[in-house]
Amino acid sequence: MPAPRFxxxxxxxxxxxxxxAQTSFPVSSADWILQGDQTLGIIGGDVAAAxxxxxxxxxxxxxxxxxxxxxxxxxxxxxxxAGTAAGPSLTPTWTLEGAAEGAGLSxxxxAxxxxxxxxxxxxxxSGQGFALYLGSAGGPVPAPWTTNGTFTVHxxxxxxxxxxxxxxxxxxxxxxxxxxxxxxxxxSATLPLPADLYxxxxxxxVDDFNxxxxxxxxxxxxxxxxxxCLFLNGQLRVHMGSDKGLxxxxxxxxxxxxxxxxxxxxxxDADGDGFADAAVNDYADAASGHGPPATYLxxxxxxxxxxxxxxxxxxxxxxFLVFGTGESAGDxxxxxxxDYILVQEDSNDPAFSGTLSLIFSGGPGGYSxxxxxxxxxxxxxxxxxxxxAxxxxxxxxxxxLFSAPRYYITGFQxxxxxxxxxGRSAF
Numbered sequence: 020m021p022a023p024r025f026x027x028x029x030x031x032x033x034x035x036x037x038x039x040a041q042t043s044f045p046v047s048s049a050d051w052i053l054q055g056d057q058t059l060g061i062i063g064g065d066v067a068a069a070x071x072x073x074x075x076x077x078x079x080x081x082x083x084x085x086x087x088x089x090x091x092x093x094x095x096x097x098x099x100x101a102g103t104a105a106g107p108s109l110t111p112t113w114t115l116e117g118a119a120e121g122a123g124l125s126x127x128x129x130a131x132x133x134x135x136x137x138x139x140x141x142x143x144x145s146g147q148g149f150a151l152y153l154g155s156a157g158g159p160v161p162a163p164w165t166t167n168g169t170f171t172v173h174x175x176x177x178x179x180x181x182x183x184x185x186x187x188x189x190x191x192x193x194x195x196x197x198x199x200x201x202x203x204x205x206x207s208a209t210l211p212l213p214a215d216l217y218x219x220x221x222x223x224x225v226d227d228f229n230x231x232x233x234x235x236x237x238x239x240x241x242x243x244x245x246x247x248c249l250f251l252n253g254q255l256r257v258h259m260g261s262d263k264g265l266x267x268x269x270x271x272x273x274x275x276x277x278x279x280x281x282x283x284x285x286x287x288d289a290d291g292d293g294f295a296d297a298a299v300n301d302y303a304d305a306a307s308g309h310g311p312p313a314t315y316l317x318x319x320x321x322x323x324x325x326x327x328x329x330x331x332x333x334x335x336x337x338x339f340l341v342f343g344t345g346e347s348a349g350d351x352x353x354x355x356x357x358d359y360i361l362v363q364e365d366s367n368d369p370a371f372s373g374t375l376s377l378i379f380s381g382g383p384g385g386y387s388x389x390x391x392x393x394x395x396x397x398x399x400x401x402x403x404x405x406x407x408a409x410x411x412x413x414x415x416x417x418x419x420l421f422s423a424p425r426y427y428i429t430g431f432q433x434x435x436x437x438x439x440x441x442g443r444s445a446f
Contacts, residue, residue, distance in 0.1 A: 042391065042392060044392060065125040065126045067127060070131070072138060076413055094117030094123075098113070102409075112158050131173040131183075135199060141159050164201060164202045171186050172224060175260075176236070177196065177260065177264045191212065220240050221239040224283045228295050237283050241254075252274055252275075254273065271324055284298050284345060285347060290383055290385055291355050291383060347360075349407040352380070358378055361379070378394070396423065398427070401427070408420035416441070
C-alpha cells in the first residue's frame with residue numbers, strides 16, 4: 020500500500036484494493052479515501068457523480084460538507100475532485116463555499132450538458148432553490164440562472180441535443196430547456212401533480228425508457244385512499260418525452276397499494292436489451308407495518324415502462340433498509356449490464372449501527388436474487404451511504420462512491436470520510 024498523502028484542506032489516502040474474487044469488501048480498502056479536516060464536520064453528507072465538468076474524458080465527483088466553517092460558521096462547502104487515470108485527484112479542483120452563516124451549502128448534482136459544449140454542468144442548492152454552474156476546462160463557472168425548488172433531475176426531454184432540467188417546486192414540475200446559451204430563464208412548461216385532498220411528491224427519475232432519443236419522466240407521489248382519506252396510496256406515473264417536450268398526460272400509472280411509499284430511480288440498462296430501465300424501492304409507511312420493503316425492476320421497451328410492476332426483483336432482505344436509498348451502480352464489472360445498490364442497516368438499532376451497501380448484479384433476467392458484493396463499513400455508527408461515481412479513471416467501468424459522514428477520530432471527534440472504489444471484473 021502506498022504511503023498516505025496529505026493536503027491542507029483534508030487528508031487523502033490512496034490505497035490499492037486486493038484484486039480477488041470475494042463477496043464481502045471492506046470499504047477501508049477503497050482505492051481513494053478523503054477524510055474531513057474539521058472537528059464536528061460532516062464531509063460526505065452529500066456526494067454525487069458530477070459527470071465530466073472539465074472535458075478531460077474522466078468523470079468527476081462532487082462532495083459536500085454542510086458543517087464546514089469557512090468565512091462564516093456552518094457556511095458549508097462543495098468540493099469537486101477531477102477524475103484522472105489513477106482515480107479522483109488528490110486535491111479538489113474546484114471549491115464553492117456558502118455565502119452566509121448557517122448556509123450549510125453541501126449539495127451539488129449533475130445537470131447534464133445544458134449548453135451543448137460537450138462538458139457536463141452542475142446545479143448547486145442555493146437557499147430555497149438552485150444555481151447553475153457551467154462546465155469549463157478550469158472547472159465549473161457560475162451562470163446567470165437560478166430557480167426555486169426542492170428537487171432536480173435532468174435529461175434531453177425534447178431531443179434537441181441540449182440537456183434540460185426538471186425542477187420540482189410543490190405542487191408542480193417546471194421544465195427548463197437547454198440551449199446554446201444555457202438553461203432558459205423561464206420554464207418552457209409546467210407539469211402539476213394531480214389534484215387531490217392530500218398529495219405529496221416523493222421522487223422522480225428521468226431517462227429514455229422507450230429508446231426514441233427523448234428522455235421521459237417517471238415520478239412517485241402519495242394520494243388519498245379510502246373514504247375521508249383514511250389512508251394513503253403510493254403511485255408511479257410516467258410522462259413521455261417528445262419533440263415538444265414532456266407529455267402533459269401520464270402514459271403509465273402504477274399503484275403500489277395502501278400505505279406504501281414507492282421511490283423511483285433511473286436504473287440504467289439492467290437487462291442489456293438496449294432500453295433504459297427504472298427501479299422502484301417500495302417501502303411500507305412507518306406507521307402502517309404493511310409488509311417488508313421490496314425493489315421492482317421496470318424494464319424499458321419500445322412502449323416505455325410497463326403498466327404493471329410485476330413481482331419484486333429484490334425481496335426477502337432481513338434487517339432494515341435505509342429509507343430512500345437504492346439506485347443504479349452503473350456497470351461496475353464490465354459485463355454490459357447495469358448493477359444496483361441498496362443500503363441496509365447492520366443491526367436492529369439503525370440509529371447507532373453501521374450500514375452495509377449491497378450490490379446486486381444486472382443480467383438478462385434482471386437483478387441477481389442475492390447481493391453479489393457486500394461493502395462493509397469501516398466504523399460502527401459512521402454510516403455508509405453509496406452511489407455511482409461514474410467512470411472516474413476512464414477504464415470503461417463505472418466506479419462506486421461511498422460516504423461515512425459520521426466517521427470519527429480519537430476522542431469521538433466527528434470528521435467524516437468519503438471513499439471511491441474503482442470498478443473491476445472481480446472484487
